[in-house]
C-alpha cells in the first residue's frame with residue numbers, strides 16, 4: 001500500500017502501480033467535509049489510516065502528496081458504486097456553513113459604503129424635488145441658499161413670515177398655500193433632515209468599521225475612499241491582491257476600457273481622485289500623486305489583510321507627505 | 337402532441353419555437369421560467385437568453401451529449417439556471433458536481449438543490465481541481481462557464497483530472513473576459529487552437545449571438 005485517496009464514501013488505498021487494493025468505509029458528515037476543506041484529516045479517518053501513505057492530489061497537514069495527474073486519474077477511474085444522492089444533503093449542509101463562514105467584516109463595509117452612495121443619490125433627488133416644491137411658496141429663499149442641507153435645515157419648522165424677516169425678503173413671488181399644504185412641506189423637510197442624520201451615522205459607522213478591519217488603509221486613503229476601494233475590489237483580501245497600477249484606476253473602469261479598446265489616454269485616477277492629496281495638486285501632478293498613493297495603499301491593504309494588528313501607516317504617511325511636498329513644489333522625482 | 341423531442345437529443349423538447357426539459361421536481365421553478373403541464377408531465381421552458389447551453393442548442397450545435405444517468409462536472413454553476421435543465425435530463429441516476437467560487441451566488445443555488453438532490457453544491461475554486469477530489473468522481477461530461485481570463489486552462493486541468501476517455505466537454509467562452517481589446521473572432525480562434533493542440537476533438541463551435549453577445553460555445557471530445 002502506497003497511495004491513498006479520501007472520499008466521502010471512505011478511504012481508498014492503492015499500490016505503487018495505482019491498483020486499488022483496499023477500501024475502508026467511513027461515515028461522512030458536514031463537519032468532516034469542512035475539516036477536509038481546511039486541509040485536515042477527520043479523526044475517524046486518521047484512526048484507520050496505514051502508516052506512510054502518500055495522498056493522491058490531496059493536501060493534508062502532516063502528510064505528503066503525490067501530484068502526478070496521470071496517477072490521480074488512474075485512481076479515480078477505479079472508484080465505483082458511490083451513492084451520491086444519499087450524501088448530497090451533507091454536502092448541502094457543508095455548503096451552507098461554508099457560505100455562512102465566508103461572511104467577513106469587509107463585506108459589511110461594502111454594503112455600508114454602497115448604502116452611503118445610494119443615500120446621497122436619494123437625498124439629492126428628494127432635495128431637488130423639495131426645492132422645486134418649496135419655490136411655489138418662497139422662491140427667493142431657495143435662490144439665496146445653494147447648499148441643500150443648509151437649505152432644508154433653514155426652512156424646517158419655520159413659517160414663511162419668520163424666514164422673510166430673517167433673510168430680508170420684502171415681497172415674494174410665492175403663492176398662498178393652505179395650512180394643509182404647509183404642513184406637508186414641513187413633514188417632508190423633517191424626513192429629509194432625518195436622512196441627513198442617517199448619512200452622518202453611516203459615515204461614523206464606516207469610520208469605525210474601517211478602523212477595526214483596515215486601519216492602515218483607513219489611515220492612508222481615508223475612511224470613505226478606503227471603503228470605496230474595498231468595495232470596488234470586492235473585499236479587503238481582493239484589494240490586497242491587486243497590483244498598485246490597478247488600484248490607481250479603480251473606479252475609472254469605463255475610461256480604462258475606452259483606453260484599451262480605442263487608445264484614448266489612460267485614466268490617471270479613479271476614486272483616488274477624491275483623496276485630499278490628489279485634490280490639492282494642480283491637474284498635471286495628480287496622476288503622479290495617485291500613483292504613489294496607490295502604491296502605499298497596496299502595501300497598507302496587504303498588511304491589513306494578512307498581518308492584522310500590525311500598524312505601519314505612520315511610516316507610509318510620512319513618505320506620502322514627502323512626495324506630496326515634492327509635487328507641490330514642482331520637483332519631479334521617482335515614486336518612492 | 338404539442339411537445340416533441342429535438343433531433344439532437346431525445347430528452348430535450350420543443351413546441352416548434354421554445355426549448356423545454358421535463359421537470360424533475362414537479363412544481364419547482366428555478367429562475368422564473370414558465371412551466372407547462374401536458375398529459376401529466378411538466379415541461380419547464382429553457383430560456384435561450386438566460387442559458388448559454390440553450391442558446392447553443394437553438395443555434396444548432398451538432399450534438400448535445402447528455403443523457404439519463406450521466407455524471408457531470410459543472411464549473412461555474414452560479415444560481416443553477418443551466419444546471420437545473422441538465423439535472424432534468426440526467427434524472428435520479430445521474431449527478432452534477434456543481435462548483436462555484438462565489439458564496440454570494442451560491443446562496444441562490446442552495447434553495448434549489450434542497451429538492452434537486454442530483455446536484456451537489458461545492459464552494460471551491462475551479463482552478464484547484466484537487467480541492468474536490470473527495471467528492472467528484474470520474475465524469476461523462478465537463479461543462480464550464482466561469483467567465484475568467486484563464487478559463488481554458490481551468491477547463492483542461494479539470495478534464496485531466498476527471499473526464500473519462502471519450503467523454504465530452506462544453507466550454508462557454510465570453511470573449512471580453514479573456515481580452516477586452518481583441519476581436520472576439522480572434523479570441524475564439526485562439527481558444528479553438530489551444531483545445532485542438534491539447535489533443536481534443538473539436539465537435540463544434542457555435543457563436544451565441546444574438547442571445548449572448550460575443551460568446552461562443554465549444555464542444556469537444558476527450559481522447
Ligand SMILES: C[S@@+](CC[C@H](N)C(=O)[O-])C[C@H]1O[C@@H](n2cnc3c(N)ncnc32)[C@H](O)[C@@H]1O
Nearest residue numbers: 412413414417418436437438461462463481482
Ligand atoms: C456566467 S456565470 C455562470 C452562469 C451559469 N453557468 C448558468 O448558465 O446558469 C459564471 C460563474 O462562474 C463563477 N466562477 C468564476 N471563477 C470561478 C472559479 N475560478 N471557480 C469556480 N467558479 C468560478 C462565478 O462565481 C459565476 O457564478
